[in-house]
Amino acid sequence: MNLKAKGILLTGLLLSALAAGGCPNGGPESGTRKEADAPVSYFEISDALRSEGLRKENAYALLSDLVRVSGPRLPGSPVAASAVEHMRRVMDELGFETWLEPTSVQHWVRGEESAEILDQTGRKIDSLTISALGGSVPTPGSRGITARVIEVASMAELDGLGPSVRDDVVFFNRPMDRTFVDTFRAYGEAARFRFEGPSKAARHGAAAALIRSVTPRIDDFPHTGMVGYDPAVVKIPAAAISTEDAEALSARLKKNPSLRLNLRLSCANLEPTLSANVIGQIRGSVEPGEIVLLSGHLDSWDLAVGAHDDGAGCVQAVEALRLIQACGLKPRRTIRAVMFMNEEFGASGGRDYAADPGRKNEKHIVAMESDRGGFLPLYFGVGGSPEAREKFAAHEEVFRSLGLSGIRAGGGGSDIEPIVRQGAVPMGFIPNGQTYFDLHHSGLDTLDKVHPRELELGAIVLALAAFIASEEGI
Amino acid sequence: MNLKAKGILLTGLLLSALAAGGCPNGGPESGTRKEADAPVSYFEISDALRSEGLRKENAYALLSDLVRVSGPRLPGSPVAASAVEHMRRVMDELGFETWLEPTSVQHWVRGEESAEILDQTGRKIDSLTISALGGSVPTPGSRGITARVIEVASMAELDGLGPSVRDDVVFFNRPMDRTFVDTFRAYGEAARFRFEGPSKAARHGAAAALIRSVTPRIDDFPHTGMVGYDPAVVKIPAAAISTEDAEALSARLKKNPSLRLNLRLSCANLEPTLSANVIGQIRGSVEPGEIVLLSGHLDSWDLAVGAHDDGAGCVQAVEALRLIQACGLKPRRTIRAVMFMNEEFGASGGRDYAADPGRKNEKHIVAMESDRGGFLPLYFGVGGSPEAREKFAAHEEVFRSLGLSGIRAGGGGSDIEPIVRQGAVPMGFIPNGQTYFDLHHSGLDTLDKVHPRELELGAIVLALAAFIASEEGI
Numbered sequence: 028m029n030l031k032a033k034g035i036l037l038t039g040l041l042l043s044a045l046a047a048g049g050c051p052n053g054g055p056e057s058g059t060r061k062e063a064d065a066p067v068s069y070f071e072i073s074d075a076l077r078s079e080g081l082r083k084e085n086a087y088a089l090l091s092d093l094v095r096v097s098g099p100r101l102p103g104s105p106v107a108a109s110a111v112e113h114m115r116r117v118m119d120e121l122g123f124e125t126w127l128e129p130t131s132v133q134h135w136v137r138g139e140e141s142a143e144i145l146d147q148t149g150r151k152i153d154s155l156t157i158s159a160l161g162g163s164v165p166t167p168g169s170r171g172i173t174a175r176v177i178e179v180a181s182m183a184e185l186d187g188l189g190p191s192v193r194d195d196v197v198f199f200n201r202p203m204d205r206t207f208v209d210t211f212r213a214y215g216e217a218a219r220f221r222f223e224g225p226s227k228a229a230r231h232g233a234a235a236a237l238i239r240s241v242t243p244r245i246d247d248f249p250h251t252g253m254v255g256y257d258p259a260v261v262k263i264p265a266a267a268i269s270t271e272d273a274e275a276l277s278a279r280l281k282k283n284p285s286l287r288l289n290l291r292l293s294c295a296n297l298e299p300t301l302s303a304n305v306i307g308q309i310r311g312s313v314e315p316g317e318i319v320l321l322s323g324h325l326d327s328w329d330l331a332v333g334a335h336d337d338g339a340g341c342v343q344a345v346e347a348l349r350l351i352q353a354c355g356l357k358p359r360r361t362i363r364a365v366m367f368m369n370e371e372f373g374a375s376g377g378r379d380y381a382a383d384p385g386r387k388n389e390k391h392i393v394a395m396e397s398d399r400g401g402f403l404p405l406y407f408g409v410g411g412s413p414e415a416r417e418k419f420a421a422h423e424e425v426f427r428s429l430g431l432s433g434i435r436a437g438g439g440g441s442d443i444e445p446i447v448r449q450g451a452v453p454m455g456f457i458p459n460g461q462t463y464f465d466l467h468h469s470g471l472d473t474l475d476k477v478h479p480r481e482l483e484l485g486a487i488v489l490a491l492a493a494f495i496a497s498e499e500g501i
Numbered sequence: 502m503n504l505k506a507k508g509i510l511l512t513g514l515l516l517s518a519l520a521a522g523g524c525p526n527g528g529p530e531s532g533t534r535k536e537a538d539a540p541v542s543y544f545e546i547s548d549a550l551r552s553e554g555l556r557k558e559n560a561y562a563l564l565s566d567l568v569r570v571s572g573p574r575l576p577g578s579p580v581a582a583s584a585v586e587h588m589r590r591v592m593d594e595l596g597f598e599t600w601l602e603p604t605s606v607q608h609w610v611r612g613e614e615s616a617e618i619l620d621q622t623g624r625k626i627d628s629l630t631i632s633a634l635g636g637s638v639p640t641p642g643s644r645g646i647t648a649r650v651i652e653v654a655s656m657a658e659l660d661g662l663g664p665s666v667r668d669d670v671v672f673f674n675r676p677m678d679r680t681f682v683d684t685f686r687a688y689g690e691a692a693r694f695r696f697e698g699p700s701k702a703a704r705h706g707a708a709a710a711l712i713r714s715v716t717p718r719i720d721d722f723p724h725t726g727m728v729g730y731d732p733a734v735v736k737i738p739a740a741a742i743s744t745e746d747a748e749a750l751s752a753r754l755k756k757n758p759s760l761r762l763n764l765r766l767s768c769a770n771l772e773p774t775l776s777a778n779v780i781g782q783i784r785g786s787v788e789p790g791e792i793v794l795l796s797g798h799l800d801s802w803d804l805a806v807g808a809h810d811d812g813a814g815c816v817q818a819v820e821a822l823r824l825i826q827a828c829g830l831k832p833r834r835t836i837r838a839v840m841f842m843n844e845e846f847g848a849s850g851g852r853d854y855a856a857d858p859g860r861k862n863e864k865h866i867v868a869m870e871s872d873r874g875g876f877l878p879l880y881f882g883v884g885g886s887p888e889a890r891e892k893f894a895a896h897e898e899v900f901r902s903l904g905l906s907g908i909r910a911g912g913g914g915s916d917i918e919p920i921v922r923q924g925a926v927p928m929g930f931i932p933n934g935q936t937y938f939d940l941h942h943s944g945l946d947t948l949d950k951v952h953p954r955e956l957e958l959g960a961i962v963l964a965l966a967a968f969i970a971s972e973e974g975i
Contacts, residue, residue, distance in 0.1 A: 078680045205954070206552040208904040243954070403933050405879070406906065430682040432880065432906030459877050459933065461954050480679070480717070480935050 069425045073491050075354040077429060080487040085349060087479035089117065089342035090401075094332035094474050101329040102369040103134030103300040110325055111303050114341065114366050118307030121349055123364075127303035130379040132369040134300040135162050137329060138293030140266065142237070144279065145173065145287045155276065156269040158249035158330060159294045160221060160238065161372060164262045171291030172196065172234050172264065178280050182220075185227055193232035196288050198239075198280075199224045200273050203464065205243035210460045211399070214467075217241045218252065225265035226257035235290050236265040239273035242464050247271045250469040251328055253372060264292045302326075304376045308363035309348055311497065317360040319496045320394040320451065321347050321489055324370030324442055331472040335463065339401030339482055341366045346486035351494055358497035360392065367442040370398070377442030381449060391451035393496040395489060396440030400463040401482035404430070404456035407492060408437015411452035415501050419454070422495055429488055431456065452501050456488045543899045547965050549828040551903060554961040559823065561953035563591065563816035564875075568806035568948050575803040576843040577608030577774040584799055585777050588815065588840050592781030595823055597838075601777035604853040606843040608774040609636050611803060612767030614740065616711070618753065619647065619761045629750065630743040632723035632804060633768045634695060634712065635846060638736045645765030646670065646708050646738065652754050656694075659701055667706035670762050672713075672754075673698045674747050677938065679717035684934045685873070688941075691715045692726065699739035700731035709764050710739040713747035716938050721745045724943040725802055727846060738766045776800075778850045782837035783822055785971065791834040793970045794868040794925065795821055795963055798844030798916055805946040809937065813875030813956055815840045820960035825968055832971035834866065841916040844872070851916030855923060865925035867970040869963060870914030874937040875956035878904070878930035881966060882911015885926035889975050893928070896969055903962055905930065926975050930962045 080086075097110035111127065118125045142155040166172045178198045179185045185197065203217040218241045225236040240250035249267045256262045268276065279286060305325060311317060323340020327333020344364035351362060367376035380386075407426050409416040416436060423434045438453035447453045458481075466472045554560075571584035585601065592599045616629040640646045652672045653659045659671065677691040692715045699710040714724035723741045730736045742750065753760060779799060785791060797814020801807020818838035825836060841850035854860075881900050883890040890910060897908045912927035921927045932955075940946045 077682065081680045081682075206555045208551065208555075208902070208958070403877070403935055428682070461877055461958070462952055478936055484682070484935070 069422055069495060070428060072354065072356065072494060073425050073428055076350045076487050076490045079353050080346070080350050080483045081480065084479040084483045086342045086346040086482045086486045087477065089345055090334060090338050090477060090482065091474060092117070093338050093342060094334055098332055099329040100325060100327045100333060101135070102132035102302060102326045102372050103297070104329070107302060107326055107368070111305050111368070114305045114325060114345070115307070118305070118345060118364070121307070121345070121352070123307035123348060124310060125305070125307045127305060128380060128383050128385065129301055129303055130368050130376045131299045132302045132375060133162065133372040134297040135372070136295050136297060138165065138295060140292045140294070142266065142268065143289045144276070145289055155272045156247050156249055157237070157266045158251040159292045160225070160251055160254040160265040160267060161328070162254050162256070162296065163265045163292060163294050164296070165294050166235065166264045166290055166292045171289055173287055173289045174234050175285060176237070176276070176280060176288045178277055182227055185231065188231070190231055192228065194234050196235045196237055196290060197224070197228035197233045198237045198276065200239045200277050202239065203241055203243045210243065210464050213243065214241060214464050221252050221267065222255040225254050225263055226260045229260045229263045233263060235263050238265065238267045240267045240270050240469070242270060242467065242469070244465050245270045245274065248469040248471050249330070250467060251330060252468050264290065266290070266292060302368045304368050304380050305366040306363060307345065307348060308361055309351060309358060311360040312357045313359040315361050316389055317500070318389050318391045319360055319362045319493045320365060320391055320443065320446065321363065321493055322365040322367055322394070322396045322442055323398060324368070324376065325366040326369050326371050328371060328468050328472070330468070330470040332474065333472055334474045334477050335400035335472050336467055337370065337398045339477060339485070340397035343397050343401065343482065343486040343489055346483070347490035347493055350486060350490040356494055358494055360497040360500070362493045362497055370442050374441045378445050381445030391446050391449065392501045393493070394443040394446050394451035394453055395438070395455040395492065396443045397455060397485060397489065398440050398442070399458050399460060401477050401485060402458035402460070402463065403481045404458050404485050404488050406432045406437070407434045407454070407456050407488065409434055409452065409454040410436065410438035415452045418499065418501060419495070425491065426488070429491065430484065431488065454492060456485055458485060543896055543969060544902060546828065546830065546968060547899050547902055550824045550961050550964045553827050554820070554824055554957045555954065558953040558957045560816045560820040560956045560960045561951065563819055564808060564812050564951060564956065565948060566591070567812050567816060568808055572806055573803040574799060574801045574807060575609070576606035576776060576800045576846050577771070578803070581776060581800055581842070585779050585842070588779045588799060588819070592819060592838070595781070595819070595826070597781035597822060598784060599781045601779060602854060602857050602859065603775055603777055604842050604850045605773045606776045606849060607636065607846040608771040609846065610769050610771060612639065612769060614766045614768070616740065616742065617763045618750070619763055629746045630721050630723055631711070631740045632725040633766045634699070634725055634728040634739040634741060635802070636728050636730070636770065637739045637766060637768050638770070639768050640709065640738045640764055640766045645763055647761055647763045648708050649759060650711070650750070650754060650762050652751055656701055659705065662705070664705055666702065668708050670709045670711055670764060671698070671702035671707045672711045672750065674713045674751050676713065677715055677717045684717065684938050687717065688715060688938050695726050695741065696729040699728050699737055700734045703734045703737045707737060709737050712739065712741045714741045714744050714943070716744060716941065716943070718939050719744045719748065722943040722945050723804070724941060725804060726942050738764065740764070740766060776842045778842050778854050779840040780837060781819065781822060782835055783825060783832060785834040785836070786831045787833040789835050790863055791974070792863050792865045793834055793836045793967045794839060794865055794917065794920065795837065795967055796839040796841055796868070796870045796916055797872060798842070798850065799840040800843050800845050802845060802942050802946070804942070804944040806948065807946055808948045808951050809874035809946050810941055811844065811872045813951060813959070814871035817871050817875065817956065817960040817963055820957070821964035821967055824960060824964040830968055832968055834971040834974070836967045836971055844916050848915045852919050855919030865920050865923065866975045867967070868917040868920050868925035868927055869912070869929040869966065870917045871929060871959060871963065872914050872916070873932050873934055875951050875959060876932035876934070876937065877955045878932050878959050878962050880906045880911070881908045881928070881930050881962065883908055883926065883928040884910065884912035889926045892973065892975060893969070899965065900962070903965065904958065905962065928966060930959055932959060
């Protein structure tokens, strides 16, 4: 393939770098080029993106600014609103076309929370490290709920107890199975208790639910997450407790099954609030109405700044655009970064984006979502039809030159699901997931857990994939 | 393949687990089994090793004990000697056959060290964070060397300066190229200045050499490493300075090229000392004279406990043996863990092991060395002939079930090189190398940088590979 013949316009940095027989700021590393079937030009483009990215590690600077300027970005919060303004300003300053699209978000506020273990006289003997689940109703009155604690390890065990748990606090103590290599599978199995457990307990008359934090580590950080109330059942208060406290509470219950707990949550569900998806793009030079979408979600939980979940995905999308621009690439199709709002409370941002009237004149050919943390990219996943994967597989060696093992089936995410249903091919890199759930939805999800280089590699891979999709179509 | 037909003896834990249609402590995860060409039994064995390993994360406990009991393990030091005793005792308690094999080690001690920048009147205006290179000679007398600092970024630049650097301190300020995805390649290019630089400078009459630390990060930790003196040239003192100080010193030199430095190093090369390789094994049930070797090196630099380099490799070898034993596997051939001594000062342990009279009645069929840190294993490398790789490639799906991308060319290491020259096939997992050189040979190589789960995955992969090699031969 010849660059000019394909209509790829090379300007500025990249053009001079290619003319000089190399890429900017670093020698080409793709020593496997001779074995590759992929057109040589994508190797040169990949080298340019890689050199620019790894030299500057700008994704980390973007993330650092985001968490410093905003902080924890719970949907509907003033902090989330300031993050919207901040990310739009950042993209304005980079010279992208930017705008906001409105989305209505659930507005939940945490309030005060405590859980105290009481002896038979009602005196406090210990307290638990807890965090109300997102969306939880509060405990009643000012004195909360005081009740027995009934521990269960499965839904079947709960169903076996039936109405005997009436007015009790049901304690779901199902550890995340750390023997799985696939931590996302282990997470899915355990998170079910957080999402469905409270309503299952309410169905039997329970007064409240405590959930063992969904993390493979034993520590004193509660990991929150959304509770999924069954509309047919009364809503009961629900909170996560740290895994250390789950182990300790379980041990206490074995000695004294009748111990009581006082639970107080003053969280509240306020009126839904208007927030926004933040959008920036580089308009396509030939087919501007065809869109290659890059995305993360801008909202986070409130226990930390959401550096990995999903500050990382947001800044990778912006950095991918910046890399494309910095390397002087002029994509044929439009490459667009969307920072969705409200993923954590039901992904309304993704739904509203797909339903927005602005989509009428657009065709999304590809959608990528980075929402598995800013860790080392392991491979590139392409979903949709086998033909789409075959088309990308032709460029596998280029992805390998960036350290990925290759191209496999994969891609998707909750925010891009609606646009994928409209025909966009889901794709994206799959990062190392071994440590993500150590920090997920907890106070541990802070900037110091992100490695600038691994974060940047994700942005580079996204830039490459987006540019190839823009040039080749799908 | 049938387990009994192949003579694999299954006992205890694994046998009951297989009889129950699963593996101990966790369900089988290898959902790709139906697509695999590999014999089903290795999937079951892999599941058993994985469940036992990821549930207990015992490699981390071994590492924690090692660094707590010993500490930094410079060859020849009392701490290294106590580490030898400790690791042998650990393997004794696990019930392995253990012994020590002597090896003579270079015994270098650090002493005091300082580097001060002086103004024109000889008054100190700043000090540099330095660390003498391993094996460096001391500065003369009690007042050290006071001289101009001449910065160079390449060997060619030094040669261009020639005898004009006589009696100066040559400052090699060649950054590690962080635009390479392959950090080991970037390390190799930059570490050349640490290894060869001092003698190249001495050839032009320089009084001493300062080396920019070989790390891609900018921080205030010096990263040491061995200096490789050219026997034909006078030995001059050599030290690494932190990358922060390298940047600052370079900026100062641009303003004031005539600034002077006082360098004092009281390090010393003592008489060589006798130390030992630590060996433990599970004797083969059918071919005990054929050896599958697993290894790491027990010595470390003295600036930290060497948690990744190479405490990780040592405990992974021991843990691999423990996993094989805990799963009730009885290998046909002998599986041996060797903790080599003195890798950091020239790999005498590996040479002496290969030359030991005990090797006469043994045939090493496979040699694995884990010395790239206890990070996530990415793929499994098999060296030697294409036939050896083909033989292992038949089991690729089993390795994939442990999260590896597959089997590729690779394997090797400085300690196993001599035994590989005698015919052993080098192999081993290649871990994520993106962050290794952040901490390599510096005060940052501490236990808290190791993730228990990623460390354990390496041990599981080694156990699987060793067991397959033991059963199948090569």
